Amino acid sequence: MHGRAPFPVSDFFDNWVIQVRKGVIELCILRTLATRERYGYELVKELSEAPGLGLTEGTLYPLLSRLRVSGLVQTRLEESSAGPARKYYSLTPEGRRTLKTMNAFLETLNRTTATLGGTP
Amino acid sequence: MHGRAPFPVSDFFDNWVIQVRKGVIELCILRTLATRERYGYELVKELSEAPGLGLTEGTLYPLLSRLRVSGLVQTRLEESSAGPARKYYSLTPEGRRTLKTMNAFLETLNRTTATLGGTP
DNA sequence: GCCAGCTACCTTGTGTCACACGGTATGCAC
C-alpha cells in the first residue's frame, strides 16, 4: 500500500490540520493583500492552490466580512467587463499595523515550538 | 513571576492569537512528551511559561484526555512522596508517527506562508 | 430570443475546540 497522498490521514490528524489552518489562513490573506488589492474570487483561486492551506469560498467570504467589520480591510466595488462586479479588498492602516503584530507573534511562537522538543 | 507577553492587544488580535495557539499547543505537548514522559501538573508548569503559548490547566487536561482517547499518548499512575498521585503521560508508537506527520505538515505550511507576502 | 456554463458573491448548519471558572482530594507546616 503505497498510496502517496501529500500527507497520510487519520481522525486526529484531520482535525488538527483544520485547527492549525484556522489562524494561518487569516495571516495569509492579510499578507497577500499587503502586496496589492484583490477581489474575493481572485483570492480563492490563488490561495486554494497554496500547499497545505486548502482554502474554499465558504471559508474565505465569512472571513473577509469579519476582517472588514474589524476594520482591517476596506472594500471597493468595480464593474467588470466580463462578468459580475468585483469587490476589491485592501488593507487599512490598522490592518497593516495588526499584520506586523501578527508576524511578530508568530515568529515568537515558532521559536518557542522549535526549542521545545526539536533540536535545542 | 508574572511574565506578560510583549504584544499589544485588540479585539481581533486577541481572537486570532487563540486560534493560532489551538493547533500549536497540541504539537508542543507531543514534542515535549517525545523527549521524556511527564505528569500533567509538570506540563502546565513548563508550558505556561513558554512565550506565546499561555497554557492553563483548563486547556491542558481536556487536551490530554483527547490525546489518550485518540491513542497518541498512554498514562501511568505513580504515587508521589509529596502530594497526590501523579499521572504520567508518554507517547505511543502511533503518537510518534503522528508527530512526525504533523511536523512535516507544519513545515510545508510555514514555507507556504513565508512565500506569500514575505519576500517574493 | 433562450439556455447552458462560467464568473462572482454570500449564507446556513454542523462540529471542534480553547479558555475561564470552579470543583475535588492529598500531603505538609504551624
Add this chain to the structure above:
DNA sequence: GTGCATACCGTGTGACACAAGGTAGCTGGC
C-alpha cells in the same frame, strides 16, 4: 485544624473552518 501548595478533572461560552447550497450577472451557441 487551618492554611497552602500540589495534583487532578469537568462544564459553559463563544469563536471558527468547512460543506453545501443559493443568487445573480455576462457570454456564446443555436
